Amino acid sequence: EPEVTQTPSHQVTQMGQEVILRCVPISNHLYFYWYRQILGQKVEFLVSFYNNEISEKSEIFDDQFSVERPDGSNFTLKIRSTKLEDSAMYFCASSIGTGSEKLFFGSGTQLSVL
Amino acid sequence: GNSVTQMEGPVTLSEEAFLTINCTYTATGYPSLFWYVQYPGEGLQLLLKATKADDKGSNKGFEATYRKETTSFHLEKGSVQVSDSAVYFCALRDQAGTALIFGKGTTLSVSS
Numbered sequence: 001e002p003e004v005t006q007t008p009s010h011q012v013t014q015m016g017q018e019v020i021l022r023c024v025p026i027s028n029h030l031y032f033y034w035y036r037q038i039l040g041q042k043v044e045f046l047v048s049f050y051n052n053e054i055s056e057k058s059e060i061f062d063d064q065f066s067v068e069r070p071d072g073s074n075f076t077l078k079i080r081s082t083k084l085e086d087s088a089m090y091f092c093a094s095s096i097g098t099g100s101e102k103l104f105f106g107s108g109t110q111l112s113v114l
Numbered sequence: 115g116n117s118v119t120q121m122e123g124p125v126t127l128s129e130e131a132f133l134t135i136n137c138t139y140t141a142t143g144y145p146s147l148f149w150y151v152q153y154p155g156e157g158l159q160l161l162l163k164a165t166k167a168d169d170k171g172s173n174k175g176f177e178a179t180y181r182k183e184t185t186s187f188h189l190e191k192g193s194v195q196v197s198d199s200a201v202y203f204c205a206l207r208d209q210a211g212t213a214l215i216f217g218k219g220t221t222l223s224v225s226s
Contacts, residue, residue: 004157031212042219043158043203048212056212091157099209100146100165105157
């Protein structure tokens with residue numbers, strides 16, 4: 001089965017630093033997503049992206065966050081100035097469509113902000 | 115707004131026991147409902163889904179029925195195996211939306 005790949009698997013950064021999390025969605029998928037899971041808590045929706053623009057975002061996705069599809073294959077999440085509370089597992093996902101269409105998730109990037 | 119409530123875990127069972135994980139939802143309109151599973155060290159994988167009232171999703175011996183009257187989508191399996199040990203997430207998505215909204219997840223541990 002095709003896979004969504006995420007790099008790196010672990011990232012450690014200092015508070016206030018910028019981080020970029022990278023994802024390669026499945027090649028024929030049209031919708032791309034970022035989710036996060038703080039340890040012991042639920043998986044939370046951050047943002048969805050379609051046709052080179054944000055389709056939907058949650059209240060978590062504030063001005064510190066941005067997404068980009070720079071080259072037609074990668075999909076990135078940037079956090080401009082990390083805070084301690086940004087420490088979480090970040091999952092990228094992609095899908096062919098919306099509604100009842102299945103999301104394919106990557107294995108996640110564990111971000112630790114010190 | 116839309117939300118999903120799952121029973122708290124962990125759920126600890128012996129092999130071949132019957133499993134139920136309760137899930138209820140709040141949504142406007144007619145969402146699609148999903149169960150995703152997360153095995154240790156891996157990303158989330160779709161286990162099953164249902165797109166309209168009274169639909170039953172099933173996969174790998176797991177089943178869940180979309181009950182609109184009780185706004186529920188409970189996950190069941192008649193005989194669990196050690197390999198079913200994982201975290202199970204109930205989720206919903208509006209037909210018109212893109213965001214998949216998850217419950218908190220229920221950890222299942224099956225011992226032999």
